[in-house]
Structure formats: structure tokens, C-alpha cells
Amino acid sequence: MEREPNLIISGASQRIIEDGVSFKVDIYKFEGGDGWSLEVVTEDGTSIVWDDLFEDDQAALEEAATTIRKEGAVAFVNGGSNVIPFKH
Template identity: 50%
Template sequence: MAERDPNLITSSLSREESRDGVTVRVEIYRLEDRPGWALEVVNGEGTSTVWDELFETDDAADAAFRETLAAEGMVAFLDGATVIPFRR
């Protein structure tokens, strides 16, 4: 019998956030059988910004989002701000 994939636990801190005419979806989640919360922000175009590190708590992940928002604003999550084109 095959093992089942672990469930994804979504934090109650996950939400839509709107500022300056920009709306993003803040996703904070973890796997049920592993510690560490992931932080992902998805903009209106579907572009995802994911933090490399996992956070000890969902509150810590939310604080990282808020710190980025305070320092850089919503522009940090727009396509042109987070996509680094590679030279062809």
C-alpha cells in the first residue's frame, strides 16, 4: 500500500492584502508532519514570491511579510520588481 502525502496545514493568518491599488494573496502554510512555516505571496498576475527559509511559527512568517511590506511596499510583489531576467 502506498504512503499518503502529508496534509497541508494553512495558517489562519493567510489572507488577501490590498494597498496602493495592489492586491496580493498571503499564503502561510506547512506540511502536517514537518515543522516550519512557508511564506508565499501571490500577486494578481499569479506570480509567486516564496521566502527561502521556513519560519518557526506562522506569526514569524506573517511578521516577515509585514516587514517587507513596510520596507518596500506592495511594489515588491509586482512582476517587474521580483523577476530577474537572465541574459540569453
């Protein structure tokens, strides 16, 4: 039986606060995998995952910070038009 690869969490993962709104930035990859995944989670639990992988974790962090700053915090919270909430 083949074992599942380990999930590697980047040390660059962190919280970013923009316009008084806190975002959890998670950057991770599978052990031996190609590229880093980026996920931003809002205060209300909405998860936004980028489709593209990043060459390194710093590039992923820069993308998250730039997007949050450019789009504005309100684009990510309270059901912004570009967010599709998960059904529970």
C-alpha cells in the same frame, strides 16, 4: 505505500493591501513538518516564496507584511527587478 502528508493552511493566511495593490499571503506547512512556509502572490499571479521556514505562522505573516511595506508594492508587481516570472 506511504501516504502523502496533509497540507495545513494557516488561519493567518490573508490578503494585504498596500498602496492600493492586493497581495494574497499564503502560510502553510506539511502535517508533522518543521516550520511554516510563506508565499505571497501578486494580483497578476506572480508567486514569491521565501526560502526559509518560520517557527510559527504569525512570524511568517509579520515577515510578509514588513517586507511588502518596506519594499513597496511596486517591487512585487510589473516585473520588478527582484521578481523572476514563471514561464507558462
